[in-house]
Amino acid sequence: MKLAYLWIAFLALSIVSLFVGVTDLRPWDLFSMTEQQMQVMLVSRIPRLVSIWLAGIGMSVAGLLMQQLARNKFVSPSTAGTTDAASLGALLSILLVPNAPPLMKIAIAFVFALIGTYAFMRILDRIQYREPILIALIGLMFGSVIGAVTTFLALKYDLLNSINSWLNGDFSVVLKGRYETLYLSVPVIAIAYLFANRFTIAGMGEHFATNLGLHYRRVVSIGLVIVALVSSVVLLTIGSLPFLGLIITNLVSLYRGDDLKSSLPHTALLGAVFVLGCDIIGRIAIFPYEIPIGLTVGVLGSAIFLYLLLRRPSYA
Amino acid sequence: MIDVRNVTKRYGAGQGIHDIHVRIAKGRITSLIGPNGAGKSTLLSIMSRLLPMDAGEVSIDGLNVVQTDSERLARTVSILKQTNDINVRLTIQQLVEFGRFPHSRGRLTSEDKQQVEEAIQYMELEPLRNQYLDKLSGGQRQRAFIAMVLAQNTEYILLDEPLNNLDMKHSVQIMKVLRRLTDELGRTVVLVLHDINFASCYSDAIVAMKEGRIVREGPTNEMIDSAVLKGVYDMDIPIHLIDGNKICVYFS
Amino acid sequence: MRDHWKLLLLAALALGLTAVFLTIDASGDWDYVLPRRARKIGAIALTGAAIAYSTVVFQTLTNNKILTPSLIGLDSLYLLLHTVIIFVFGSSAFTAIGKHEQFALSVILMVAFSGLLFRMLFRIQGRYLYFLLLVGIVCGTFFSSISSFLQMLLDPNDFLLVQDKMFASFNNVNSDILLMAALISIAAVSVFYREFKYLDVIALGREHAVNLGVPYDRTVRRMLICVAVLVATSTALVGPITFLGLLVANVAYRVVGTYRHSTVLPAAILISVASLIGGQLVVERIFTFSTSLSVILNFIGGGYFLILMLKEDKT
Numbered sequence: 001m002k003l004a005y006l007w008i009a010f011l012a013l014s015i016v017s018l019f020v021g022v023t024d025l026r027p028w029d030l031f032s033m034t035e036q037q038m039q040v041m042l043v044s045r046i047p048r049l050v051s052i053w054l055a056g057i058g059m060s061v062a063g064l065l066m067q068q069l070a071r072n073k074f075v076s077p078s079t080a081g082t083t084d085a086a087s088l089g090a091l092l093s094i095l096l097v098p099n100a101p102p103l104m105k106i107a108i109a110f111v112f113a114l115i116g117t118y119a120f121m122r123i124l125d126r127i128q129y130r131e132p133i134l135i136a137l138i139g140l141m142f143g144s145v146i147g148a149v150t151t152f153l154a155l156k157y158d159l160l161n162s163i164n165s166w167l168n169g170d171f172s173v174v175l176k177g178r179y180e181t182l183y184l185s186v187p188v189i190a191i192a193y194l195f196a197n198r199f200t201i202a203g204m205g206e207h208f209a210t211n212l213g214l215h216y217r218r219v220v221s222i223g224l225v226i227v228a229l230v231s232s233v234v235l236l237t238i239g240s241l242p243f244l245g246l247i248i249t250n251l252v253s254l255y256r257g258d259d260l261k262s263s264l265p266h267t268a269l270l271g272a273v274f275v276l277g278c279d280i281i282g283r284i285a286i287f288p289y290e291i292p293i294g295l296t297v298g299v300l301g302s303a304i305f306l307y308l309l310l311r312r313p314s315y316a
Numbered sequence: 317m318i319d320v321r322n323v324t325k326r327y328g329a330g331q332g333i334h335d336i337h338v339r340i341a342k343g344r345i346t347s348l349i350g351p352n353g354a355g356k357s358t359l360l361s362i363m364s365r366l367l368p369m370d371a372g373e374v375s376i377d378g379l380n381v382v383q384t385d386s387e388r389l390a391r392t393v394s395i396l397k398q399t400n401d402i403n404v405r406l407t408i409q410q411l412v413e414f415g416r417f418p419h420s421r422g423r424l425t426s427e428d429k430q431q432v433e434e435a436i437q438y439m440e441l442e443p444l445r446n447q448y449l450d451k452l453s454g455g456q457r458q459r460a461f462i463a464m465v466l467a468q469n470t471e472y473i474l475l476d477e478p479l480n481n482l483d484m485k486h487s488v489q490i491m492k493v494l495r496r497l498t499d500e501l502g503r504t505v506v507l508v509l510h511d512i513n514f515a516s517c518y519s520d521a522i523v524a525m526k527e528g529r530i531v532r533e534g535p536t537n538e539m540i541d542s543a544v545l546k547g548v549y550d551m552d553i554p555i556h557l558i559d560g561n562k563i564c565v566y567f568s
Numbered sequence: 569m570r571d572h573w574k575l576l577l578l579a580a581l582a583l584g585l586t587a588v589f590l591t592i593d594a595s596g597d598w599d600y601v602l603p604r605r606a607r608k609i610g611a612i613a614l615t616g617a618a619i620a621y622s623t624v625v626f627q628t629l630t631n632n633k634i635l636t637p638s639l640i641g642l643d644s645l646y647l648l649l650h651t652v653i654i655f656v657f658g659s660s661a662f663t664a665i666g667k668h669e670q671f672a673l674s675v676i677l678m679v680a681f682s683g684l685l686f687r688m689l690f691r692i693q694g695r696y697l698y699f700l701l702l703v704g705i706v707c708g709t710f711f712s713s714i715s716s717f718l719q720m721l722l723d724p725n726d727f728l729l730v731q732d733k734m735f736a737s738f739n740n741v742n743s744d745i746l747l748m749a750a751l752i753s754i755a756a757v758s759v760f761y762r763e764f765k766y767l768d769v770i771a772l773g774r775e776h777a778v779n780l781g782v783p784y785d786r787t788v789r790r791m792l793i794c795v796a797v798l799v800a801t802s803t804a805l806v807g808p809i810t811f812l813g814l815l816v817a818n819v820a821y822r823v824v825g826t827y828r829h830s831t832v833l834p835a836a837i838l839i840s841v842a843s844l845i846g847g848q849l850v851v852e853r854i855f856t857f858s859t860s861l862s863v864i865l866n867f868i869g870g871g872y873f874l875i876l877m878l879k880e881d882k883t
Contacts (some may be wrong), residue, residue, distance in 0.1 A: 145870030298713025512590025
């Protein structure tokens with residue numbers, strides 16, 4: 001697939017996204033917008049579009065990085081404890097500093113996500129099992145262990161329902177003034193792009209990387225920080241987008257291979273296109289109501305993941 | 317006798333084995349030789365029902381390996397693959413006792429115990445018998461697995477590269493054990509070997525494979541021949557007679 | 569022979585805890601207290617045994633001591649079922665639909681789901697068991713996505729009902745249902761009892777098992793059905809307990825130091841029952857019901873799992 005096609009899809013869906021919603025707004029209204037339409041555009045539609053871009057790009061790039069570093073196609077922030085650890089951090093931030101600004105909450109979630117991801121990498125390092133699928137299982141179990149702690153605390157303080165709805169992916173809450181933290185992921189993704197070659201080499205293993213004169217540990221640490229930061233920013237601003245980091249990268253690697261430099265732009269664009277598509281479906285399906293993105297991505301994502309698994313039983 | 321008729325197994329493009337026809341005589345040691353990817357292990361796995369075949373038939377002493385009850389077969393034929401990672405923590409003694417499962421279903425009789433004892437002695441594992449497998453060297457573990465196969469006490473013994481991981485002393489020891497099994501007890505042994513000199517010195521017959529087909533088969537004496545080996549390995553291999561053994565000098 | 573003593577000791581521990589559980593703080597009110605507590609003990613024993621049995625067998629079939637069958641998405645399916653019932657019929661209808669029907673529906677649905685998974689995946693050769701687990705987990709995420717969406721739409725009272733279903737509880741077990749669950753579990757174990765003798769050999773892996781004459785594929789298939797029925801029944805009876813099995817199976821292997829299922833299985837069952845009763849005592853007497861037993865067990869079991877992972881030597 002050419003990058004150009006992805007760009008076309010990306011632009012087309014972005015335009016559609018701007019003109020779907022309860023307030024009637026057509027492309028030809030652009031030049032004669034009423035005060036109210038202008039308001040809707042600036043306060044809701046454009047922020048929503050931008051946050052979809054950032055979340056889609058951020059989560060798929062984070063997934064790609066993580067798979068390179070773990071050398072496993074089944075690893076992603078939502079299948080290796082990163083998202084679960086960030087959720088735990090989010091819950092603790094509500095419990096301990098209920099009135100903290102969003103940035104503070106993100107910082108707490110980020111620290112937890114980083115610890116969680118690091119712990120998982122450490123498990124990977126020490127474990128004797130090598131089957132890729134088994135490692136994915138371990139990641140998922142690791143995630144549910146952290147999830148059990150979150151549930152325990154949430155239950156104790158009667159926050160289960162609120163944390164669930166907070167962390168369930170939903171773009172309808174995106175309004176001007178409530179999504180800007182997502183911009184944090186922009187420089188981080190840029191760094192990922194700049195370091196792409198090094199991540200590819202680090203992905204070939206410590207010995208290989210050292211042989212090529214790469215400071216392996218440092219590169220891995222940078223990668224983990226990027227993954228943890230993007231995951232927690234997206235989780236706290238939008239909510240969880242299950243499997244996004246996993247299916248996009250796997251789809252891309254099917255037709256593009258695993259060289260990070262050449263697959264990164266594809267991954268980023270396809271991620272954005274996928275989330276745009278899911279979001280539009282969610283907004284149209286039960287119009288004028290809206291299906292939250294967490295559900296559309298969860299349902300479509302699981303279906304695609306299952307398809308990927310079943311298509312190639314020995315997939316890995 | 318092991319009778320292999322028209323056996324085919326396909327993997328991906330052009331790999332696998334194609335229309336294999338071979339008869340392996342009873343009471344002999346037969347070696348399967350050939351370059352990497354020739355299909356030796358595949359053939360051995362199919363003969364021992366570990367791998368289903370796409371077409372053809374295999375029978376051992378008239379027992380069709382696909383149709384015959386697996387438990388019945390386990391008393392006639394045993395197979396040992398090259399990689400034997402097991403996740404259970406067992407001592408050598410416990411592992412070898414498993415060899416009696418087809419006979420005793422896990423409840424050892426005194427006859428079973430005696431067979432286990434003999435197998436352990438055969439492989440000179442008495443001092444190690446209570447050691448756990450994960451604490452042993454690769455060679456010791458390999459000998460333990462062979463002891464298990466001996467305890468199974470079957471008419472036919474199939475071994476996939478049994479000399480893997482073994483030093484010279486233990487390789488020779490195992491080949492001598494196999495020799496005794498055939499000469500004294502009339503057992504039939506089929507094994508995949510990489511070192512053709514072991515095949516030359518210890519086997520009665522050789523089946524040479526290449527690219528999924530049988531290139532040639534025959535008594536060892538005829539098979540260890542520069543022209544034949546050239547056809548199998550695409551190498552010029554001079555052969556010298558040393559102390560009555562034909563030795564291939566393939567270090568060119 | 570030492571293993572026999574260990575088993576006896578474990579049995580004594582389980583019985584002792586049972587006796588304490590039945591009699592503690594009864595203050596003479598025997599007619600009221602005893603039947604209720606006996607019912608609880610019944611549910612605990614049944615669940616504990618089912619979870620221990622299914623996990624040990626499952627680990628043997630997968631050749632892997634860090635997996636548990638609860639992973640295949642049954643928990644999420646159970647929760648989805650109850651969320652849907654509450655969402656569609658509301659809390660009033662939820663209590664109106666008989667407990668029997670709910671139990672039967674859960675069991676049927678979960679067994680059907682696992683049956684479907686197994687059927688689909690038995691056509692695939694190779695490392696299908698890990699594969700099966702992964703597909704199960706993905707389905708689990710699929711179910712939970714739908715559940716959490718529905719839960720967001722529920723009013724807070726209805727949500728509390730769902731929340732109750734998220735955690736295993738032994739407190740309100742109906743005796744008819746308990747009997748039903750016991751019969752199903754016993755049936756599942758005894759129907760496949762003939763496969764039991766193969767378990768030790770299957771633990772060696774497929775190739776050795778086939779060499780030793782075990783009808784491998786058939787046995788694995790049957791034992792998986794047995795595992796599915798046990799997990800489904802115990803989940804339908806008390807709710808999801810994800811990590812208990814993992815904990816007790818590993819502790820059992822450590823305690824008895826043998827690979828023989830005839831010893832490991834009873835040990836795992838006794839440890840499981842003892843820790844459930846002990847846990848329930850702690851929840852009732854120390855936390856005075858302020859937290860749920862399954863949360864504590866997930867916590868301990870999960871922590872143990874992490875330690876297990878981090879201590880695993882690379883070989």
